Amino acid sequence: MTGPRPAKPSELVRATDRLSFIYLERCTVHRDGNAITATDERGVVHIPTATIGALLLGPGTRVTHQAMVLMAESGSSTVWVGERGVRYYAHGRPLGRTSRLLDAQAMAVSARASRLAVARQMYAMRFPGEEIGSLNMQQLRGREGARVRNSYREHAKRTGVEWNRRDYNVEDFGASDAVNQALSAATTCICGITHAVIVALGCSPGLGFVHTGHDRSFVYDIADLYKAEIAIPIAFDIAVQAEAEGEGFDVMGVTRRAVRDAVYNGKLLSRCVQDIQQLLLPDSSDEGEGWEADVVQMWDDQGPAVASGTSYDEVPW
Structure with a gap:
């Protein structure tokens, strides 16, 4: 060649x-x-x-x-x-030629105890300093719901934007008010960014820990780590601009550019990589360890994997 x-x-x-x-x-x-x-x-x-x-x-x-x-x-x-x-x-194909992170993700999501541990770690990233090690999923969801509602109220008070509740219609985007339109646009942007990072690392977008049953479950898991920090404050700020500008204000476009700048300035891509690696391989001392490997092995139900490309014509009975 x-x-x-x-x-x-x-x-x-x-x-x-x-x-x-x-x-x-x-x-x-x-x-x-x-x-x-x-x-x-x-x-x-x-x-x-x-x-x-x-x-x-x-x-x-x-x-x-x-x-x-x-x-x-x-x-x-x-x-x-x-x-x-x-x-x-x-x-396209992921960065590494190894399935190291994907294997870790599949193993962790397949057992109740490890799946719960990862889910708790995700919530711990959102509640720094809080003790959540003994909480079950129902309690964690309740705490997250209260946190998000409080965030809505705080930013509504900060900006003076009237807030009733999260309300949107996927079939009629324009029927929502400006703040709900901005929330939808900002959330879509963050999900797109986290999806790009997940596939670049070779992980499965569908193997979620908190979310389940969807081909983007893990995307929603990771995106939730940053929504309250990025999407909510930006949405309320955009709603203020929309009220000042009046009819014709491009809520979607302005929101996307605001999220873009926040992601760029806050180095969210790098943070997302580090967070995923910490969630799936918390005991790894070197985040690059094993990434350069280009080895295909064969699974063995009796012990460690064995080398491929070898004829195993003599089988011990």
Whole structure:
């Protein structure tokens, strides 16, 4: 085969040393040797793929077949997103060639005790300093509900926006008031961002710990960690602007841009990566450990996994 030789996993940059995410928009993405190129009217930029954790392709991007081949060979994920990553559309292969995080997620969600432990840890991230180790799921849900209601009331008081309750119709978005429209838009943005991170890490969006029964259950779990911090205050601020501007104010567009800036300034992508790794692999001393592995093994019901690519024609009876 012609062209540069694909890099071995041992030759790739470790996950801990990579740039977490690079965002591109309104350009053509191609390949030049072992680098991808981003070309627009201003010129060409070369980006070493081995240093990229995930490439986020925003609006107006065109990507060539050879660029995608190189991204896959480099163990880098490609995620198609909205402007500055505020919506998730699709993704390529994850960063690592190992199922380490996915295995940990599947094991934790499959047993009642470990699933409850992860769910409690998720709630602990939202209630810092509170003792929740003995609470069951019903109690945790009740505490979360009270927390969200208090957050609504606090921001309504802060902004002077009239607040009755969370009210929206998925069939008629415009029927809601401005603050509910902004809440829906902000929540959609955060779910898109967390979905992009989850698939970039190789986790399953459908294996949730608090949410269940949906192909995005884990997305909703992770997004809930940041809604009260980001979505609620932004929604009430946008409602104030909507009241001042009057008819014709673009609630959806302004909300998306506000969430985009909050995510960018607050480094939410990096936080999301760290939070997922802490939830699924809390005892790992090195978040990059094992990511560079490119080993396929065969499961054994009697003990540790065994090497693949071997003929096991002599079976001990």
